[in-house]
Each structure stands twice: as structure tokens, then as C-alpha cells.
Amino acid sequence: MIKVVNLQKSFKGTEVLKGMNVEINKGDVVCVIGPSGAGKSTFLRCLNMLEKPTGGHIIFEGDDLMDRRVNLDVHRQKMGMVFQQFNLFPHMTVLENMTCAPVMLKKKTKEEAEKKAMELLGRIGLADRAGSYPRQLSGGQKQRVAIVRALCMEPDVMLFDEPTSALDPEMVGEVLDVMKKLAAEGMTMVVVTHEMGFAREVSNRVLFLADGIIMEEGSPEQIFEHPQTERLKNFLAKVL
Amino acid sequence: MADIISFFETGFANVGQFFERWFAKLYETFIATNMYTMIFDGLRNTLIITLGALAIGVLIGTVIAVVKYFAEDVRALRPLAAICNVYVTVIRGIPMTVLLLIFYYIIMKAAKDGVPVAIVAFGVNSGAYMAELIRSGLNAVDVGQMEAGRSLGLSKLQTMRKIIMPQAVRYILPAIGNEMIALLKETSVAGYVAIVDLTRALNLIRNNTFDAINTLGLCALIYLALTMLLTGLLGRMERRMAGND
Numbered sequence: 001m002i003k004v005v006n007l008q009k010s011f012k013g014t015e016v017l018k019g020m021n022v023e024i025n026k027g028d029v030v031c032v033i034g035p036s037g038a039g040k041s042t043f044l045r046c047l048n049m050l051e052k053p054t055g056g057h058i059i060f061e062g063d064d065l066m067d068r069r070v071n072l073d074v075h076r077q078k079m080g081m082v083f084q085q086f087n088l089f090p091h092m093t094v095l096e097n098m099t100c101a102p103v104m105l106k107k108k109t110k111e112e113a114e115k116k117a118m119e120l121l122g123r124i125g126l127a128d129r130a131g132s133y134p135r136q137l138s139g140g141q142k143q144r145v146a147i148v149r150a151l152c153m154e155p156d157v158m159l160f161d162e163p164t165s166a167l168d169p170e171m172v173g174e175v176l177d178v179m180k181k182l183a184a185e186g187m188t189m190v191v192v193t194h195e196m197g198f199a200r201e202v203s204n205r206v207l208f209l210a211d212g213i214i215m216e217e218g219s220p221e222q223i224f225e226h227p228q229t230e231r232l233k234n235f236l237a238k239v240l
Numbered sequence: 241m242a243d244i245i246s247f248f249e250t251g252f253a254n255v256g257q258f259f260e261r262w263f264a265k266l267y268e269t270f271i272a273t274n275m276y277t278m279i280f281d282g283l284r285n286t287l288i289i290t291l292g293a294l295a296i297g298v299l300i301g302t303v304i305a306v307v308k309y310f311a312e313d314v315r316a317l318r319p320l321a322a323i324c325n326v327y328v329t330v331i332r333g334i335p336m337t338v339l340l341l342i343f344y345y346i347i348m349k350a351a352k353d354g355v356p357v358a359i360v361a362f363g364v365n366s367g368a369y370m371a372e373l374i375r376s377g378l379n380a381v382d383v384g385q386m387e388a389g390r391s392l393g394l395s396k397l398q399t400m401r402k403i404i405m406p407q408a409v410r411y412i413l414p415a416i417g418n419e420m421i422a423l424l425k426e427t428s429v430a431g432y433v434a435i436v437d438l439t440r441a442l443n444l445i446r447n448n449t450f451d452a453i454n455t456l457g458l459c460a461l462i463y464l465a466l467t468m469l470l471t472g473l474l475g476r477m478e479r480r481m482a483g484n485d
Binding site: 076088 | 386393406
């Protein structure tokens, strides 16, 4: 579904990603772990071109997103993204947050979008908050709304950029639960996370990023039980 | 006791006399000669020029602000952004009166009426200031909002229109209100190009009646009342938007 070939990214001469190759297949739940500054978020943001790579290719559903002729907006409709800071639209209600993109992009009529949104809100137990504004929600509720907002576009893949890092500890669980359900339904997911429990339990593949490269890649068992490199052993010793 | 009573009687009589004489003077200056109609015409022109220039200013300012906002990461817009910078620098470096004269005698020489010329000249001037106001309003909106819009597949302009602008308005509107107040007062130089605005109307009446105190005093009072009215409206609008946060 997504094929990353020799992905490179520099910020003003500092090399953050030094050539990454990875393939994400349909139904994969890939967790990206690693020390801070390793380039995890940059890697994820390159996947939907919020960050413009300086080299390499991102092949998404057959199209190279690095090709200037490719319409990024169309491809982004297929790639949902959830941010650390939620980034809900504060001037819109929960329902408007969810329906604005599908309606503006003419993927759905207003009625269809609202029906879909209410159904999604029902599944995360927030149907009664449809008319609320984001400021009236708790952090965990905001992030759950952000997830279903992305789902309203019916994406083929969901990208999560440290979705629980800005949450109070007691709210982490409710967000992870939504993500677990999503994974169980077969959604393709790429998750940058510090939640090792989630990575171990839910993902089918883990990428360990360090120093701008994918230092290790494998099943959760391989990564967590049989780490090969010193860097990964050190990292796991610190976080587990 | 009788002294005190007579003092008050003559005192009141004096005050009464003063007002009587003042009203007579006002009548003579403004009503008897039908001069007051000029005040309404002048006020109308002042308001037309202010509102027209404000509209043009907001339009120009928004275009420049959006161009410069996007030019930060779209290379193709850089030349356009450079042109915008030149415009802002040039306009901000020219006194309004000079700009007005240039428009009237050179650029829009063919125009028969001064009012449209003034609208354009004041609008072009105002646009340069608005551009910076609007741009700082856009920049005050968290970058995550643009990213969230784009990640949903909305285009840059769609995100600007639906996500960024509605949030930026909260920061921009008070600044535009202040700009409008400044603009209202600035239009008082419109008389330079033969427009009878509020200032020119009252100055003409002064010239005809030699009544400087009442004409110029009234002129100042009308401007004061208008700015107070605008300030009040602005405050109400701000409070309403703050509640809408």
C-alpha cells in the first residue's frame, strides 16, 4: 500500500532521515518506536507529505507522491492523520469538524456525512457530544474525535503521530482502546508511539528508528524479546 | 437676601441671553443660508470614501497577506510576494495627501468626479497597512490547523477559507476597526482634490459666514461622535467574539 524507497529528509543541512526503505501492506499495523530525535515523527509526516522529503520515493497505491504531477490532495484523502496536539478545529462543533472535509470535497452530501459521523461518534460513545465545541471536551475525548474525524473520510490508511503523548495518563487508555478496535477491524495503521504495551500487543510489525535510519524491523516478539542491536537493547532497557 | 435673588435673576437672564444669541448665530450660520445641506453632503462623501476605501483595503490586504502566507513554502509565489513587498514599502513611504494628488492628477486623470478617485487612493493606501494586519492574524492561528486541514485532503485555499480565516478573523477584526477609525479621519484631506467631504463642507461654510468657532467645532464634534460610535461597535463585536471562543 505504501512503499518507502530511500527516504531522505534534511532540515537546513541537518540530516534527519538518512535513507529509509520500508513497505506497509494492507492490514498492517506498524508501530514506529525509537529515542526522541530519531526522526519518527518526521518519517510519519513524510508519508503524507506534510513534510517534503529531500530525496527518495513514497509510493502510495501505485503513485509516487514525490512526483510533482501527482495531486497530493487526492491522495491525502486516503491517508487519515491523527496529531499529538489533536488539531481539532476550535470554531466548529464536533459534528462540523467531522463533516466539513467530506462535504467540501464532495465525497458525501451533508446528510450522508452527518449520518456517517453520528455512527462513528456512537461507536466511540460520544454521540451526545456532536454539538459540543472542542474546548468543551477532555483531552481523551478530543483525540477520539480527531480519530473519527479522519475516519469520516474513509481513508485506506491511518497515520498516528504520538496520539497519546499530550494526554493525561488516565485518558491514554480510552484513546488506545479506540485504536485497538480500529486495528481489529483491519485498518492499515502506522503509529508513532511511546506506548510499548500497545506496540507489543496490537502491531504486527515494529520499526525501531535511531539516528535517522530504520535500525531494526520485525515482529513485536523479535523486537521486544530478541533485540539484535545494542541501540535497541539500550532503548528497551530504558523504556520497559 | 434681595441681592442674592437679583444675582440669580440677572445670572439666569445672562445665561438665557447667551444661549439665545448662540442659537441665533447657529441659525444664521447653518440654517438661514441653507448651508446645512452641505454638511449632509459632506458627511455622505466622507462615509462613502471611508467605507469604499475600507472594502478595497481589506481586499488588497487579504490578497497580499495570503500570497505572503503561502510564499513561505511555495517557491512559485516568491516573485509575487516580492512584488507585494515593493507595493507595501512604496505605499507606506508616501504621505496620503501626496498619494491622493498623484491619483487625481496623474493616474486617474480622466475621472470627472473626485470621490471614486479618493476611494481608490485611500483604498490602495489602506491595503498596504491591512496586509500586515491580516498576515499577522493568519500567523496567529496554530500551524497545526493548516496541517490538519491538509491531512484531510483539503487544498491550501480550502483550508485557508474554511479553517484558517474564520479563526484569524478574531485577531484581525479589532485591528481592522482601528484602521477604519484612522481611515475615517484621514479622509479629511480629500478636500485637496475638490471633493466636498465633511471637513471641506464645514470649512466652506466657515469661509462664507466667518463663523469659525461653530463650523470647525461642529466638524470636530461629528468626527468625534463617529469615532466613538465605531469604537463602541468594535468593543461590542470583540466581546461577542470572545464569548464565542
